[in-house]
Amino acid sequence: MSRRKKTVVSKDKDDDTELIPLLKKQGYSLVGSHSAVKTCLWLRRSIKDEGECYKSIFYGIRSHRCLQMTPTLLCNQGCLHCWRPTEIDVPVPDEWDCPVDIVTSSIQSQQKLISGFGGSAPLQRWYEGNNPKHVAISLSGEPTLYPGLPELIDEFKCRGFTTFVVSNGTVTEMMAKIDPAQLYMSLDAADRETYEKVCAPRSPLLWDNILRSLEILRGKDTRTAIRITVIKGVNMSNIKGFAELIKIAEPDYVEVKAYMHLGFSRKRLPREAMPTHHEVMVFSNALAGQIDYKIASEVEISRVVLLSKEGSVTHIV
Numbered sequence: 001m002s003r004r005k006k007t008v009v010s011k012d013k014d015d016d017t018e019l020i021p022l023l024k025k026q027g028y029s030l031v032g033s034h035s036a037v038k039t040c041l042w043l044r045r046s047i048k049d050e051g052e053c054y055k056s057i058f059y060g061i062r063s064h065r066c067l068q069m070t071p072t073l074l075c076n077q078g079c080l081h082c083w084r085p086t087e088i089d090v091p092v093p094d095e096w097d098c099p100v101d102i103v104t105s106s107i108q109s110q111q112k113l114i115s116g117f118g119g120s121a122p123l124q125r126w127y128e129g130n131n132p133k134h135v136a137i138s139l140s141g142e143p144t145l146y147p148g149l150p151e152l153i154d155e156f157k158c159r160g161f162t163t164f165v166v167s168n169g170t171v172t173e174m175m176a177k178i179d180p181a182q183l184y185m186s187l188d189a190a191d192r193e194t195y196e197k198v199c200a201p202r203s204p205l206l207w208d209n210i211l212r213s214l215e216i217l218r219g220k221d222t223r224t225a226i227r228i229t230v231i232k233g234v235n236m237s238n239i240k241g242f243a244e245l246i247k248i249a250e251p252d253y254v255e256v257k258a259y260m261h262l263g264f265s266r267k268r269l270p271r272e273a274m275p276t277h278h279e280v281m282v283f284s285n286a287l288a289g290q291i292d293y294k295i296a297s298e299v300e301i302s303r304v305v306l307l308s309k310e311g312s313v314t315h316i317v
Contacts, residue, residue, distance in 0.1 A: 019090065035069065036140060038140075046063035047125050048122070061317065071143055072143065073140055077142070081268075082263075084264060086264070099151040153179070162316060165178060167213075170209045180222060182224070185226055190238040194235055217251060223252050226253070228257070239290060254307040294309070
């Protein structure tokens with residue numbers, strides 16, 4: 001992959017006219033030909049010193065210094081609980097932007113997105129926000145579909161970033177290659193039948209890839225986490241099945257988080273599918289007992305519970 005090659009993207013006019021204005025309306029800043037940056041609710045709160053997201057409590061991430069981005073809007077799943085417009089097809093690039101350009105443009109886009117907070121945020125926090133320290137490669141799409149992901153992670157590391165990658169685990173070759181500071185793998189079903197219902201995979205082979213990625217996760221030297229999004233009435237019944245899969249990976253952490261009735265997921269799921277924090281805690285305690293993990297932390301406002309082997313968590317920064 002050329003590091004400075006000009007990218008030309010194959011565009012379908014119908015897809016482009018639907019997708020691009022929609023993303024911009026939702027607050028995305030498009031980066032290069034196929035990447036994007038977006039500020040989250042907690043960054044906007046944190047930069048005004050009004051709170052931090054659960055990742056700050058769990059892992060020490062400063063929310064106002066976190067860059068949330070994706071190197072591709074492509075995804076090979078159409079998950080029920082995804083707040084993104086998964087129903088809209090994304091054109092595949094003829095060529096891919098180089099990692100150096102993506103990183104530079106992503107930082108510039110973040111700075112532009114928070115420029116309006118200069119008059120309302122404490123000056124020190126605003127300056128810190130203009131110099132992001134963490135990157136969450138998890139905004140939209142499936143990042144492992146970007147062929148330059150290992151180099152992208154390395155480029156962020158070279159610039160002093162703590163790197164988090166969230167993947168659905170369907171691209172096994174890339175899962176084996178990447179070593180961010182923390183590698184998340186989403187696991188939203190305990191069996192193939194539920195997976196096909198919840199995640200609407202675009203290939204019949206993806207469940208087998210997920211099983212292989214659990215084995216890959218087990219052999220990683222980097223910190224690993226399994227993330228389960230629990231959906232009431234959909235994927236919360238087979239706790240034993242989840243436990244057996246998690247035992248394959250032996251991750252450092254397991255995050256159990258409630259589905260939130262937001263964005264385009266509201267077209268696919270009712271509000272009643274959103275579990276309460278108490279229900280998430282009951283599920284988490286039952287799961288912890290089956291995998292011999294302990295509750296390490298919880299954040300009620302985000303309806304999320306963290307499990308670890310020792311019942312504790314070490315901040316990554």
